[in-house]
Amino acid sequence: MSYTQVQGGITAPRGFVAGSAYCGIKESNPDRPDIAVIHSPQPTVVAATFTTNRVKAAPVRVSSMHLRGEDVRAIVANSGNANACTGLEGIENAKRMAASVGKALDLKPRQVMVCSTGRIGVQLPIEKMEPVLAEFQERLRPDGSMRAAKAIMTSDSFPKELAVEFEVEGQTVRIGGIAKGAGMIDPNMATMLCFLTTDAVISKPHLQKALSVSVEQSFNRITIDGDMSTNDTVIMLANSLSGHPPLKYGTPAFKLFQNALDCLTRNLARMIVEDGEGVTKFVEVHVNGAASLNDARRAAEAVANSNLVKCAWFGGDPNWGRIMDALGYSGARLREELVDIFYDGVSAVKGGLASKTPFSKLQEVVAEKKFTINIDLHVGKAEHTVYTTDLSVDYVKLNMGE
């Protein structure tokens, strides 16, 4: 019951090909690749999760429809333009992206999932894109994962890809993934995209179950600034080429698959946080002893999203008073006199009061690039973890626009 990390990203699993192209969508970076395509020539099942923002980008609307269909075999994603707040023309353009790639790969438009990331409120230069998309077949390679990973970058400073391998009944199974991060450059949104592939044998409902659980414990636990994008999308394709008996929920093999997928998504999520624009610190906020799961989440998110807490971290100031304050307004049920707070295991607050730890000890922890804040509310048994960052001068500079 174990898995190992392997090379190859989304093309590590058998039968997947990927590639990238330049369409000139990014006006400021015309020579950076801006289109990625992932393709399985074999039949697949698909699962996906989308942003819960009520303002949904056109590709999110189109992909949500395509998710309902059978045998999705490709994903096309562009960077440089979010195709959000673009109305019916935007929907039409997202459909044209799917249709062009479909034509190139001999697929129906509904067999292609569509994603976009970048500028909001501007129409896609679809005329420039279609000729490139229509000839994508020749760009797809069985080692093309890194090209695709690079093409979906916006302000990311490094491409993000990972793959893991494990055995099910003597057959090697692989899961691969690429992601783009929460870096932000005007006027981009902090869109998170993640594409996952596997050669596991699994039915569509079981794949969706595994993906939803996995997203919940990874991408749904990261926060840079609390803003949620119009375009956030996670898509997973499974093509059954590993040939083991189908994975069924509740079996040890399914559990192994889930663990491997969770490891992969959690590590991609961490990469996204660490690569956030202007980020100087990576902080894990863990709340336990909460009265309910909802309370644990609220408490952790209030701390992780507090500008005052995050500015203090940026400055290397432990300032647990701001954490107490954020807990207090989080809505989580708590009794001040029961709260314990630890910085990398060092007690800062005991029973709601300053602990006897010398302030310099806490300063040492907050001076680190990575640390963990543990908060025990002592009113219940629920817990929740959020991965977050500091709030830096560079964050403001990078997001202040033109």
Add this chain to the structure above:
Amino acid sequence: MSYTQVQGGITAPRGFVAGSAYCGIKESNPDRPDIAVIHSPQPTVVAATFTTNRVKAAPVRVSSMHLRGEDVRAIVANSGNANACTGLEGIENAKRMAASVGKALDLKPRQVMVCSTGRIGVQLPIEKMEPVLAEFQERLRPDGSMRAAKAIMTSDSFPKELAVEFEVEGQTVRIGGIAKGAGMIDPNMATMLCFLTTDAVISKPHLQKALSVSVEQSFNRITIDGDMSTNDTVIMLANSLSGHPPLKYGTPAFKLFQNALDCLTRNLARMIVEDGEGVTKFVEVHVNGAASLNDARRAAEAVANSNLVKCAWFGGDPNWGRIMDALGYSGARLREELVDIFYDGVSAVKGGLASKTPFSKLQEVVAEKKFTINIDLHVGKAEHTVYTTDLSVDYVKLNMGE
């Protein structure tokens, strides 16, 4: 039915005296006044609203108890130390503050309201404070409002005081107020304190009614960073010296009183926002056409608290895409294709899409130091306004601690 602005702040109404003193609570600024007292030798009725943060400072707990009693005649407030997260010793110290001032003014401790603002998690230097508090009688003046206003400042750049005057049945009535703001300097909380006085004749329940309504449309509508302090407090004293028939809810005289009070609190709230540390822009976010009051509030607050929106404002970038995004995750019911957004009346978004206004026109608005964002959701009739600021490089620098 009108009111005029007058000089004198909290000592403008008949019968109130105020003053300040130095106790040396602020280690970094030992020679700045750090204690304010407001006193009515005549009987008063009191009303108050406190922070809804579940972590409440000791003075908030003590003042909440004193609010239930009769004939409160004084307020004592210190800056430099929040007396929050200080346990039973903190409660004891807050009671000692009240008792010392009570002794000086020949009052019972429960006739004194107590407030603190400043550093969290440190015990008050009560031994230093008591001798000063015990001799406060001689420091109180009928023109002492400005002294009190200065003594409650933390990182505020200017003292905040206002007074208005109007007539009820031939008698002159005055309302005065002082406030301290949401400026933040490590490791202070963004505590908001406001003290109000009036010589109107009004019963305790009617005064509480008027104050609650007034706070709702003023201090509850300002946001710098969404963090809510452990110490936020608004207290109002009324001493009946103007001699008109008692103000009763629902009468024209009550309405006049309410309007005057609302004007005063709204202007004090504006001063607080404009004086926020690192603030370069004052922005009014007005949402109308929402499906419910709660939706209107959520939508306005999501926009006003979005770091991405606020960074864009700081940079003079209209970036309505970020506003659409914040509306989308606010939880307010909306249909993207119905949303209109205006910058100082200039259309930026029409039916969810970029309007035909040249981008430079929107840039001109956002280049101003004050502007209004109007958002019409077109799904209902509810509306809400929030007063907020940009998010600047200086905000981060001022809050990054030691």
